[in-house]
Amino acid sequence: MSHTATAPAAVHDLERDLPYYEPVGNECALFEQAYEQRLPLLLKGPTGCGKTRFVSHMAAKLGRPLFTVSCHDDLTAADLTGRYLLQGGETRWVDGPLTRAVREGGICYLDEVVEARKDVTVVLHPLTDDRRMLPLERTGELLEAPKDFMLVVSYNPGYQHILKSLKPSTRQRFVAMSFDFPPPRVECDIVSRESGLSHERCAALVNLAARLRELKGQDLEEGVSTRLLVYCATLINAGMPILEATRATLVEPLSDDLDVQEGLMEAIQATFG
Numbered sequence: 001m002s003h004t005a006t007a008p009a010a011v012h013d014l015e016r017d018l019p020y021y022e023p024v025g026n027e028c029a030l031f032e033q034a035y036e037q038r039l040p041l042l043l044k045g046p047t048g049c050g051k052t053r054f055v056s057h058m059a060a061k062l063g064r065p066l067f068t069v070s071c072h073d074d075l076t077a078a079d080l081t082g083r084y085l086l087q088g089g090e091t092r093w094v095d096g097p098l099t100r101a102v103r104e105g106g107i108c109y110l111d112e113v114v115e116a117r118k119d120v121t122v123v124l125h126p127l128t129d130d131r132r133m134l135p136l137e138r139t140g141e142l143l144e145a146p147k148d149f150m151l152v153v154s155y156n157p158g159y160q161h162i163l164k165s166l167k168p169s170t171r172q173r174f175v176a177m178s179f180d181f182p183p184p185r186v187e188c189d190i191v192s193r194e195s196g197l198s199h200e201r202c203a204a205l206v207n208l209a210a211r212l213r214e215l216k217g218q219d220l221e222e223g224v225s226t227r228l229l230v231y232c233a234t235l236i237n238a239g240m241p242i243l244e245a246t247r248a249t250l251v252e253p254l255s256d257d258l259d260v261q262e263g264l265m266e267a268i269q270a271t272f273g
């Protein structure tokens, strides 16, 4: 679990010193509206398509501290709200990231929220309806979220959630939007800007990604992510031969199955071979 104040992303918007984010549709306006109207937001989409970057960009744009938590199946409500810890012989209450976001009027981003334990919904529900309250059972406090507080959660509907999903009573508390891999022209801009590789060479990688994504469903759980394309372009830009870079970034991370890997390499060789 990480809870950091807005971490500076690797690449910044040169003019405004914001974490670089290339909009795809109306997502920035929708985020701002949700923030203004004090509504919680749910982002759905595949891994590595820009959700986290989007949230850090918007938090910086709105000038709010960001508390990011990567949820996992052991994450409990206490991990979010806080707990009593023994420090120097004394027991002291230490706020968790959600409580800090509420107290400081920040944005709390719960990545892959469906992974978290069920008791997390107990703290999320009163916070995500018109009460906007965070009950801290252990300290006896009932915190009212200030107007600057916002809760953003995400999950990937594409995989492994046959067993895990959000209950309707939880998901119907959020304004929601779907993310997907950016359209080719935008993805090319992103990959080029993030890696330093020329536009022309990134366009070839983005075309290749489109082909590989067509294999999704047949052989692959998920299509190749924008994140992996950035890795690939970064290695090529550093001088690695294309076939070596694509194998390490667009084949090995996607599958362990040798037949699937061979199919992917064939598609790559047809493009670059």
Ligand SMILES: Nc1ncnc2c1ncn2[C@@H]1O[C@H](COP(=O)(O)OP(=O)(O)OP(=O)(O)O)[C@@H](O)[C@H]1O
Pocket: 020, 021, 022, 023, 024, 045, 046, 047, 048, 049, 050, 051, 052, 053, 054, 111, 156, 182, 190, 194, 226, 227, 230
């Ligand atoms: N619209 C975008 N603008 C700028 N960069 C982007 C965009 N979309 C994707 N990226 C790039 O892709 C990388 C991965 O995106 P990000 O970490 O936001 O994915 P994610 O959807 O949060 O994935 P996960 O669900 O696995 O956490 C970013 O570090 C960035 O380099």
